[in-house]
Amino acid sequence: MSQGPSILLIDDEAQIRKFLRIALSAQGYRVLEAANGEDGLAQAALHSPDLVVLDLGLPDLDGQQVLRGLREWSQVPVLVLSVRASEGEKVLALDGGANDYVTKPFGIQEFLARVRVLLRQGQGREALPAxxxxxxxxxxxxxxxxxxxxxxxxxxxxxxxxxxxxxxxxxxxxxxxxxxxxxxxxxxxxxxxxxxxxxxxxxxxxxxxxxxxxxxxxxxxxxxxxxxxx
Missing domain, CATH: 1.10.10.10 (Winged helix-like DNA-binding domain superfamily/Winged helix DNA-binding domain)
Structure with a gap:
């Protein structure tokens, strides 16, 4: 199993998670997955990932709620990946603690470049106990x-x-x-x-x-x- 940085994908679309899992694993990253907000928050605390990729359109909690919940106790880098393209949504997410925002559909090479940037920024972050x-x-x-x-x-x-x-x-x-x-x-x-x-x-x-x-x-x-x- 790869010992590279770990990335938590919080997205209810199984096809998107599969696509990202394949792309990220090929780069040596360890991939965790959650299909809803509650599970995503739990996995973030249990596994202390190096980066979170967060969709806003989740079935139980809105992604903005997940982001606020995460920021109550963690400074893990968060990359929002969403179909919501309005300036208001982007500002709300960035003000709420997101580190970057990518709109679907997206280019995988640009996405991977943004992942690398955020992982560099997150180096030295203390691990969070469960x-x-x-x-x-x-x-x-x-x-x-x-x-x-x-x-x-x-x-x-x-x-x-x-x-x-x-x-x-x-x-x-x-x-x-x-x-x-x-x-x-x-x-x-x-x-x-x-x-x-x-x-x-x-x-x-x-x-x-x-x-x-x-x-x-x-x-x-x-x-x-x-x-x-x-």
Missing amino acids: SIACGALNIDLAYRRVSLDGTEIALTPKEYAVLALLAQHLGRVVTQQQLLRDIWGPSHVGDSHYLRVVVGHLRQKLGDDPAAPRYLITEAGVGYRLREPA
Whole structure:
């Protein structure tokens, strides 16, 4: 089996996946496949690919949703491959964290060139674990589940996004500005009250006393960190 860079194809069209699998495998890449958005997100967390090729027209989630979900915890390069050719769709995807956008139908040589560029840009990226444990708290990035003492906790998308981002920087401070920019978007970097509300709800659900927190530590005037287990 090839030991080259791994590429995850998220596309519901079996013929497109087969075409790309043959072309990419011939270049020495390892190819992973997903036919819907939920499976794509799960495989991205489980296998930590070096590049994601993402279709926008998926049967369960819109590709833009998949992109936002991916960007909650990963900076893997994403190449959008879609029939949607409007400027608005391209801007939305690029603003949402896509690194490049190719419109179907496409030339395979240009596609492979763009793949090479994105793989070079992604070199040195840290691998993402499938799950992160912080004492009795477990964040399963593959299936977007959080459990405490073995019991699953229901979180809103924003609560999960904040916790997952802190878990990716376990033991290190993540600034308020970074949390707001990465989760709410660049136009909300000054809306610190959004973050305070979400963190407050997270603490309630985790049974975390703000005066003596087990998990979520506030670094006054700077941001938050998830306490690293002793």
